[in-house]
Amino acid sequence: MLEIERLSTTQPDFGDRLKALTDWDDGATHGVEAAVAEILTAVREQGDAALLHYSERLDGLAVESVASLEVDLARCQAALEALDSADREALETAAARVREYHLHQRQSDWEKREADGTRLGQQVRPLERVGIYVPGGKAAYPSSVLMNAIPAHVAGVDEIIMVAPAPGGEIAPMVLAAAAVAGVDRLFLLGGAQAVAALAYGTETVPAVDKIVGPGNAYVAEAKRRVFGHVGIDMVAGPSEILIICDGQTDPEWIAMDLFSQAEHDEDARALLVCPEARYLDDVQAAMERLLPEMERSEIIRASLARRGALICVRDLAEAADVANAIAPEHLELSVVEPERLASAIHHAGAIFLGRHTPEALGDYCAGPSHVLPTSRTARFASPLGVYDFCKTTSLVHCTPEGAAVLGPVASRLARAEGLTAHARSAEYRFSGGDEADR
Amino acid sequence: MLEIERLSTTQPDFGDRLKALTDWDDGATHGVEAAVAEILTAVREQGDAALLHYSERLDGLAVESVASLEVDLARCQAALEALDSADREALETAAARVREYHLHQRQSDWEKREADGTRLGQQVRPLERVGIYVPGGKAAYPSSVLMNAIPAHVAGVDEIIMVAPAPGGEIAPMVLAAAAVAGVDRLFLLGGAQAVAALAYGTETVPAVDKIVGPGNAYVAEAKRRVFGHVGIDMVAGPSEILIICDGQTDPEWIAMDLFSQAEHDEDARALLVCPEARYLDDVQAAMERLLPEMERSEIIRASLARRGALICVRDLAEAADVANAIAPEHLELSVVEPERLASAIHHAGAIFLGRHTPEALGDYCAGPSHVLPTSRTARFASPLGVYDFCKTTSLVHCTPEGAAVLGPVASRLARAEGLTAHARSAEYRFSGGDEADR
Numbered sequence: 001m002l003e004i005e006r007l008s009t010t011q012p013d014f015g016d017r018l019k020a021l022t023d024w025d026d027g028a029t030h031g032v033e034a035a036v037a038e039i040l041t042a043v044r045e046q047g048d049a050a051l052l053h054y055s056e057r058l059d060g061l062a063v064e065s066v067a068s069l070e071v072d073l074a075r076c077q078a079a080l081e082a083l084d085s086a087d088r089e090a091l092e093t094a095a096a097r098v099r100e101y102h103l104h105q106r107q108s109d110w111e112k113r114e115a116d117g118t119r120l121g122q123q124v125r126p127l128e129r130v131g132i133y134v135p136g137g138k139a140a141y142p143s144s145v146l147m148n149a150i151p152a153h154v155a156g157v158d159e160i161i162m163v164a165p166a167p168g169g170e171i172a173p174m175v176l177a178a179a180a181v182a183g184v185d186r187l188f189l190l191g192g193a194q195a196v197a198a199l200a201y202g203t204e205t206v207p208a209v210d211k212i213v214g215p216g217n218a219y220v221a222e223a224k225r226r227v228f229g230h231v232g233i234d235m236v237a238g239p240s241e242i243l244i245i246c247d248g249q250t251d252p253e254w255i256a257m258d259l260f261s262q263a264e265h266d267e268d269a270r271a272l273l274v275c276p277e278a279r280y281l282d283d284v285q286a287a288m289e290r291l292l293p294e295m296e297r298s299e300i301i302r303a304s305l306a307r308r309g310a311l312i313c314v315r316d317l318a319e320a321a322d323v324a325n326a327i328a329p330e331h332l333e334l335s336v337v338e339p340e341r342l343a344s345a346i347h348h349a350g351a352i353f354l355g356r357h358t359p360e361a362l363g364d365y366c367a368g369p370s371h372v373l374p375t376s377r378t379a380r381f382a383s384p385l386g387v388y389d390f391c392k393t394t395s396l397v398h399c400t401p402e403g404a405a406v407l408g409p410v411a412s413r414l415a416r417a418e419g420l421t422a423h424a425r426s427a428e429y430r431f432s433g434g435d436e437a438d439r
Numbered sequence: 440m441l442e443i444e445r446l447s448t449t450q451p452d453f454g455d456r457l458k459a460l461t462d463w464d465d466g467a468t469h470g471v472e473a474a475v476a477e478i479l480t481a482v483r484e485q486g487d488a489a490l491l492h493y494s495e496r497l498d499g500l501a502v503e504s505v506a507s508l509e510v511d512l513a514r515c516q517a518a519l520e521a522l523d524s525a526d527r528e529a530l531e532t533a534a535a536r537v538r539e540y541h542l543h544q545r546q547s548d549w550e551k552r553e554a555d556g557t558r559l560g561q562q563v564r565p566l567e568r569v570g571i572y573v574p575g576g577k578a579a580y581p582s583s584v585l586m587n588a589i590p591a592h593v594a595g596v597d598e599i600i601m602v603a604p605a606p607g608g609e610i611a612p613m614v615l616a617a618a619a620v621a622g623v624d625r626l627f628l629l630g631g632a633q634a635v636a637a638l639a640y641g642t643e644t645v646p647a648v649d650k651i652v653g654p655g656n657a658y659v660a661e662a663k664r665r666v667f668g669h670v671g672i673d674m675v676a677g678p679s680e681i682l683i684i685c686d687g688q689t690d691p692e693w694i695a696m697d698l699f700s701q702a703e704h705d706e707d708a709r710a711l712l713v714c715p716e717a718r719y720l721d722d723v724q725a726a727m728e729r730l731l732p733e734m735e736r737s738e739i740i741r742a743s744l745a746r747r748g749a750l751i752c753v754r755d756l757a758e759a760a761d762v763a764n765a766i767a768p769e770h771l772e773l774s775v776v777e778p779e780r781l782a783s784a785i786h787h788a789g790a791i792f793l794g795r796h797t798p799e800a801l802g803d804y805c806a807g808p809s810h811v812l813p814t815s816r817t818a819r820f821a822s823p824l825g826v827y828d829f830c831k832t833t834s835l836v837h838c839t840p841e842g843a844a845v846l847g848p849v850a851s852r853l854a855r856a857e858g859l860t861a862h863a864r865s866a867e868y869r870f871s872g873g874d875e876a877d878r
Contacts, residue, residue: 301861
């Protein structure tokens with residue numbers, strides 16, 4: 001028997017129940033905070049020595065030097081060449097599509113010239129060196145290598161440093177192959193808060209980067225939050241989640257499997273289905289019960305659906321959109337007859353998968369957009385990982401003497417109103433040679 | 440006698456001396472961390488009651504209700520109408536220019552259609568509700584109201600909530616007027632970590648926002664760092680800074696005053712001048728000594744220059760660019776004969792002011808770009824506050840059955856390599872109706 005919550009918007013306490021189901025405390029516990037603070041300080045102060053200590057203690061990886069934790073790019077290339085040809089083709093097809101999609105995100109410099117010759121604009125430059133955190137451990141995710149590194153590569157980042165935990169020193173050949181395909185420049189078998197610390201502060205062996213991206217566990221998330229400011233970070237990631245809106249006309253087994261594909265990640269993953277037809281929710285639930293015993297990861301799926309899953313009955317699709325906007329899901333599937341129309345009512349989602357033939361899984365691997373997406377309602381303000389995460393802009397202002405004569409009096413007036421007279425006089429020199437300073 | 444460090448790139452320990460001068464510990468002290476953690480928890484749990492408590496304790500503002508800390512928009516409009524007409528005109532001219540500049544930053548949705556009808560794209564939407572922190576206290580900064588709120592307004596944000604500390608309940612009429620000009624929707628006289636907490640979590644009276652922007656003191660910075668993830672934040676700001684590169688041909692008094700305009704902010708502000716001519720550095724130093732006694736904020740300027748200022752002699756302008764790139768200054772002035780050429784060698788800066796007639800002060804008030812810029816070397820990875828800070832994107836994928844038949848096998852192959860068979864089967868249903876699932 002499969003356990004999953006059933007909700008309906010007609011329940012008087014629906015709002016509270018939905019909130020209880022979707023609440024996720026993004027704050028780290030005191031235990032995590034203290035452990036991470038200690039690790040960051042140790043790596044900042046002791047460099048490689050601290051890295052070796054934590055790699056042995058936390059990853060069971062006892063080595064002589066951090067240099068021996070670096071994987072040669074030749075080994076990555078060899079792993080690619082040793083792949084089964086179908087695996088290699090799949091990896092390269094996915095990489096080519098992700099690259100092609102991200103080419104559309106590149107931004108250009110711009111400049112405008114005013115009548116008096118004054119020029120204003122903005123220049124866009126890639127970051128010089130970035131760190132990519134690729135989760136490892138129990139599961140190996142070559143797709144995450146592509147989804148993090150390719151947008152950086154398209155942006156033109158000089159040096160992409162990948163870190164991945166390798167408990168006991170093991171790393172999947174497909175992850176190495178993905179690093180070769182995605183254009184990773186250096187790879188260290190490091191994970192956890194210590195890997196984040198090494199990238200943020202640099203050690204004798206690991207170079208300091210300008211920004212760290214990629215999802216990780218609670219320790220990684222807390223470490224990223226703490227080094228933010230010293231380096232850039234993309235986001236503080238929570239568990240993965242999907243919301244499916246279905247009109248009741250999609251094969252229930254398809255939808256059941258889509259929910260499973262989210263639930264199989266881990267016990268904290270969240271899979272929600274919203275539909276105006278209660279009967280259809282029954283059909284999907286029956287399909288899940290039928291399919292669950294066949295699944296390799298059935299215990300994880302069962303636990304995740306019981307803890308965090310829900311089948312939600314709504315009055316109509318407009319109300320389904322309201323539920324989606326309240327949740328701001330990382331992934332949103334619109335398995336309905338007119339998905340574009342429904343999409344126009346969605347304000348908050350990391351990625352929208354439109355139509356019955358677009359399961360999230362296609363986006364996870366090869367449709368094009370990065371699968372690194374805002375979780376835990378952060379789609380209210382955050383965007384998918386993209387080329388823009390690996391670029392930064394600089395404002396440009398070039399005043400002619402004529403332009404300075406127009407802008408100077410405005411600046412001077414406002415500066416004096418703020419009591420900042422050096423500002424005022426600095427502006428005044430440019431239009432009066434400083435006479436104004438004595439007024 | 441004015442005290443300011445003199446450096447030269449010919450000194451053997453120049454690198455270390457520059458680093459010592461420019462190091463800024465972005466981490467909060469334990470005292471600040473603990474105080475902020477307590478305030479955030481109190482406001483999250485007790486709402487308005489905690490806000491009243493901290494406003495009284497920290498801002499000396501004893502009121503009956505948080506509602507009485509809200510300033511009516513009519514009062515802002517009245518403040519605008521009561522301004523001296525030259526002040527009003529300056530404020531409105533600045534606002535119009537800032538608005539015009541930011542119109543160029545608006546981004547569009549895009550979509551591409553593949554041969555098999557599959558569509559990929561990206562939609563851009565404004566954030567719904569944002570919080571703008573405007574520092575107050577000793578100085579009132581109407582320009583900061585414009586520079587934070589106008590980019591949000593141009594982005595199309597539904598509701599802009601401004602908070603500003605008002606010790607003893609006082610707030611400058613010009614700040615109120617700026618709120619009216621900039622399109623602020625609601626204004627609360629709240630400051631410090633408690634204001635950040637109120638915006639992040641919401642209270643009975645203050646609505647929760649999606650993102651909080653704007654600079655503040657160490658408590659505000661630490662509070663923003665801690666609520667990041669729950670809401671978006673722009674950056675964790677450090678003290679303001681300027682680097683001027685001069686070829687020795689600008690009137691030394693102009694450059695002296697430009698350095699003062701940075702130094703007058705506060706004792707932590709940093710003003711640096713780089714020039715290939717040692718004689719010119721002498722001239723600027725003499726000009727500073729001559730001008731300092733005239734300055735209203737001479738004590739702050741003196742302290743700031745002594746603690747954090749420097750005159751740096753370089754071999755040539757190419758080396759000056761290297762120094763600038765190492766520092767990644769918030770503001771960079773290029774007071775040289777061919778500023779565009781030198782600008783092309785600059786990789787890291789928040790804003791570049793080109794030419795002898797473009798002092799930073801023009802950018803601070805009215806040139807167009809926001810004066811909220813990345814400080815403390817974060818220009819390596821961060822951008823000026825802009826319209827992009829108030830928008831977020833959603834990835835869009837819409838596969839036709841033909842497209843799913845192409846992508847499905849790729850996704851299935853990679854998913855199985857990752858051991859995620861529910862992902863694989865979800866993809867397989869779309870091209871084989873599920874038969875593949877049994878292979």
